[in-house]
Amino acid sequence: MTNEDDSTEVSAAALERFASLADRPLRTVATNTGFLSGAARSLSDIWEHRHLWWLLTRRELKARYKDSVLGYVWTLIRPLVNLMIYYLAIGKILGAERAIPDFAVYVFAGLTAWTLFSTTVASSTGSVVANSGIVKKVYLPREIFPLAATGSAFIDFLSQLAILVVGSLLIRGIAPEPLVMYVPLSMLVILVWGITFGLILSATNVYLRDIQYLVEVGLIIGFWMTPSVYSYAMIADSAPPWLIDLYLLNPTALAAMGFQKGFWLSGADAVWPPHLFTRLVLALVVGVVLMFIAQRIFDRLQRNFAQEL
Secondary structure, eight states, rough: OOOOHHHHHHHHHHHHHHHHHHHSSSOOOOOOOOOTTHHHOOOHHHHHTTTHHHHHHHHHHHTTTTOOGGGGHHHHHHHHHHIIIIIIIIIIIGGGGTTSHHHHHHHHHHHHHHHHHHHHHHHHHTTHHTHHHHHHSHHHTHHHHHHHHHHHHHHHHHHHHHHHHHHHHHHHHHHHHHHHHHHHHHHHHHHHHHHHHHHHHHHHHOOOTHHHHHHHHHHHHHHTSSSTTHHHHHHHHSSSSHHHHHTTTOOOHHHHHHHHHOOGGGTTTTTTTHHHHHHHHHHHHHHHHHHHHHHHHHHGGGHHHHHHH
């Protein structure tokens, strides 16, 4: 059989397949629903793919520690080393404890909260672009990608939280009531707002790749707007009232102070914002509303992801 005969057979087979595909009815993958009417369908679709979310979360963790001998143990070593540096080098040697008692616990509590937020936002922003090969080949709710990045960040956060709990117990102890009241609520605030920003930024990053670089700059600014390496008392003593009110609109600042109030036993008599618990509840409620809006915006933007990628 000649090459010409082979090409004729291949062409005939291709034409037959094209004709077969042309006879098949079109199957709707993503319905053109309204801003509110499609919410239930989108959430149901995400829930149906929860097993895929877990697989992608595990893949994120495996990729992060690929070819590493210790693997996930590094998530325990790094925060432990940081805590020792804050306690010995900065707290004792540099004398930071003169201004903030038990400086190591205070700063590590704030940084633990901030790290969960910053890691969630940073990893979520590039998650859709990083999985462009999957997006272009198969249909799945694309929210899975920023949610998987959030899941990976949360698992890393749990190891830091464990070090924080142990370190707080060894240095001074933990007051159970503030811990139960403030830490879970603060954690929810961080997750809700992190997912909110992650959904918006991951979608817009598909259309404008400069977003990921703007996020890096924004997180640097956000770090200094969160009281982790300085105390709220410094702001309260030096800033005018209107600026303090504006500062307290920052959910990450409230969440960081919630962690500090829960773990920092030396801060029982420290200066805290009035009605901190109520502010955290309001931040959570507003965050849930904005997260819903962010998901609906993401749902609209994701319809052209394959073409943009």
